[in-house]
Amino acid sequence: MEFAKAFITFENFAELLIIFNFIKKYFLFSTIQLNLNFSCKKIQKELKMAIGFNTESNSNGENKKLQIPVDFRHRLILGETGSGKTASVITPIMLERMEKNHGILVFDFKGNYHYTIKALAKKKQKLQNIIELGKDYGSFTNIIEGLPVEALDKILRPLLGHDAKDKFWEESAIQLGVSVLAIIKYMNELVNNYRYSYSFNSLIEIASDAKNLKEFKKDVKNTVNKILNSSADYSKELNIIKTIMGYYKILDKVADDFSLDRMVDDNEKTVLFSVISTLVNPIASLRKESVNIPEIDILKELCKGKIIVFSLNDFDLNVLNAIVSAVFYKIILFKMSYKDAPVTIIMDEAQKVLNNYFELPLDVLREYKVDVVLATQSIANLKEKLNSDKVEALLANLTHKIYLNGQDMEVPKHHAYYNGQYYKLNPLEFDKLDKFLAEREYQMSHTKLKNLPFSHNSIPVVYSKLSDTKLLIKDQNLQAIGKMDFFIKKYKKEDLAKLFPDILKLEDEINQSRAIEEYLRNESYKGGDYDYY
Known part of the structure; x- marks a missing residue:
């Protein structure tokens, strides 16, 4: 490169190229010519870069910006x-x-x-x-709200294992899950304020216990019979009732095959709970509120x-x-x-x-x-x-x-x-402080978090989940420095005001945080709904 820079003082770049080509022409030995050819190309490239030409953006594109059209072709x-x-x-x-x-x-x-x-x-x-x-402190959504029953089989089937030896349990469990959810879906169309929502949470609640399943069947049958035996005109609901009873027959068959009334020995008990466990165990973590409540x-x-x-x-x-x-x-x-x-x-x-x-x-x-x-x-x-x-x-x-x-x-x-x-490639990255400041601003405006004290021992903090009931307190390096009960999950805003009426009036976050800590230490609030460690 230094050799190249020495020639930049020549007035005409084209003259330099002529000089190099002249030298190449009169070298007779092939090995020297080959080496010089490579060197000349390198020098030409460096000269062009030195006077403003970008030779890196050549046919291999290695210095071009990666740009792909947004054509929805994935x-x-x-x-x-x-x-x-x-x-x-x-x-x-x-x-x-x-x-x-x-x-x-x-x-x-x-x-x-x-x-x-x-x-x-x-x-x-x-x-x-x-x-x-x-x-738990984010927005909630019901992931199956609005989905047709036909989609349920496709959603449940991948969850229930693929062992050829257990195909009987898998098919029985899928039939149990789909029929329960289908009945819930149409029961909500049939009656107002039905006790179960169309959600995985309801499925798990009903199917995780044989007695719950039996009570569910009884409730469905009684509700439908009550409508059919009433003097009201139910012609508009007739198709819904027919659909419910169609899935009820499927549920009835699965449940009757493993009925509590027929449990006379341990083997039959094992059979029943094999079906229940095949369905419920794989989907247990879908019981979280965050994927069952239709907020958004x-x-x-x-x-x-x-x-x-x-x-x-x-x-x-x-x-x-x-x-x-x-x-x-x-x-x-x-x-x-x-x-x-x-x-x-x-x-x-x-x-x-x-x-x-x-x-x-x-x-x-x-x-x-x-x-x-x-x-x-x-x-x-x-x-x-x-x-x-x-x-x-x-x-x-x-x-x-x-x-x-x-x-x-x-x-x-x-x-x-x-x-x-x-x-x-040019990486697009943010340091921990940038992330912390964005997270803090977001949490302070978030409806489920904004009443938290965003300072701890005079240090600005943010929160992240530790468990279903506890939050981690994180500092500006996003490192955990403590933990706290997630009382926001248990109390509405008006309840918080009753719990800490004086403390929540404090506008200063640092004083608010200290006041809550002092309250907990001195008063030893019983119940464990809110705590610092």
Whole structure:
């Protein structure tokens, strides 16, 4: 390079090229000529760069910005752990879609990407558009609300194991689950304020205990008979009643096969509870309020341009597919009503939810202006979950394939390979303080968190979940410095005012925090609904 810079003083760059070509022409030895040819090209390249030419943006594109049209033809990002999938590709996609005012849905399997999303949203002045799902202090949604009964089999089947020896239990459990949910769905159409909601929570409550199941059957039969025996005109409800009784027959058969009244020995008891456990055990973590209470409609919020972060780290691995597939089924069924609203769905660790029972409807989603971005370590990961035909179909519908270094392709560090060219990647990252400030601003405005003291021992803090009833207190480095009972879950705002009437009047957060701590230490509040450790 120093040699090249020495010639920059020549007035005409073209004259330099003539000089080098003249030297090359009169070297007769092939080895010297070959070496000089390489050196001359290198010097020419360095000279061009020195006077303002960018020769790196050549046919291999290695210094070009990776730009892919938003054509709703979907993307697949492949690369090993540490290759830069998140910071160098996914987060820039997030930024691009925020700028284009897309509704964005991110499935956060690790549970920590929401910090980056909020920092990015704060930078783009879109923090108010963030909605968190999957957390006790986030927004709630009923993941199966509005879904037809036909979708239930497809959602439940992947959850209940695939052992050929247990097919009898699996089929019985699926019939039990679908029939209970179907009856609940239509009973809510038949009568007002039915005691059970159409949700996984209701299914688990009914099916987890043989006595509950028996009482459910009795209640359904009595309710229907009461309507049929009444003098009122029930002609409009007749089709609903017929549907309910159709599923009741299925439920009746499954339940009668393992009836409590016929439990005369341990073997029959084992049979009954095998069916119940086959259904209930795999879906137990779906009982959380966050996926059973219809506070928000995911699709409607996406079509308003909201940014939804669905944290899945608190759920058992086997139910992740049920959550994701339920969301996709809703989008397929109802997106036509919002066809012009662009939506982007981002799913890292895609292999965790893909299986042969659930196929991403990518061709349909393209028509509905829904762009799906999947990321995984390698195609081999997909082949572990899908048969060869389904892998081939999936790859065919993921038009834009972006390779980072990994099993499928060796790619230089901080680079990506796309469409025959290499591109230099520029990671989009935020430090812990940026994430902390965004998280704190978000939590202080969040309806379920804003009454918390956002200072602890004079230190600004934020909160994250530790368990169903406790929150971790985190400092500016997002490190845990304490824990606290999550009393917000148990008390409404007006109840908090009654519990700590004087303390909550304090506007200063530091004094509020200290006052609550002092109150708890001195008064030893009994009941354990609120506590500092």
